[in-house]
Amino acid sequence: MINLIENQIIKSDEELLKISSLRNLYLKYFNQLEKLWSDFENKIMNENQASESFFALRSDIKEKIEELDNEVHVRQIPKLLEKTDREEKLYFNNRYG
Numbered sequence: 889m890i891n892l893i894e895n896q897i898i899k900s901d902e903e904l905l906k907i908s909s910l911r912n913l914y915l916k917y918f919n920q921l922e923k924l925w926s927d928f929e930n931k932i933m934n935e936n937q938a939s940e941s942f943f944a945l946r947s948d949i950k951e952k953i954e955e956l957d958n959e960v961h962v963r964q965i966p967k968l969l970e971k972t973d974r975e976e977k978l979y980f981n982n983r984y985g
Contacts, residue, residue, distance in 0.1 A: 903960055910956045917949045929984075 899907070924945065928938040 906956055906960045907962065910953065910960060910962070913949060913953045913956065917945070917953060920945055920949070925984075 921942075924938060924941050927933045928935070933941070
C-alpha cells in the first residue's frame with residue numbers, strides 16, 4: 889500500500905530537476921511577457937510587432953513549459969490557486985492601474 893502512494897509524495901531527483909527547470913521556464917516566460925508589455929506601453933513597438941513577438945514567445949517557451957508540465961504532473965492546490973489569483977490581480981492593479 890505504501891508503495892502506491894510513495895511516488896505521489898516523494899519525488900525522485902530527476903523529477904525535482906524537471907520541476908526546477910519548469911520553474912525557470914515560467915520565470916523566463918513571464919519576464920519576457922512583462923518586457924513585451926512594457927515595450928508596447930512605452931511605444932517602443934507597435935501593436936503588430938507586439939502581437940508577432942507575443943506569438944513567437946508563446947510558441948517557443950510556452951510549448952516547452954507545456955511539455956515539461958505534462959511530464960512532472962504538478963498537482964494544483966485550489967486554495968493556493970485562489971491566493972495566487974488575488975495576488976496577481978493586486979500586482980497588475982498596482983503596476984498597471
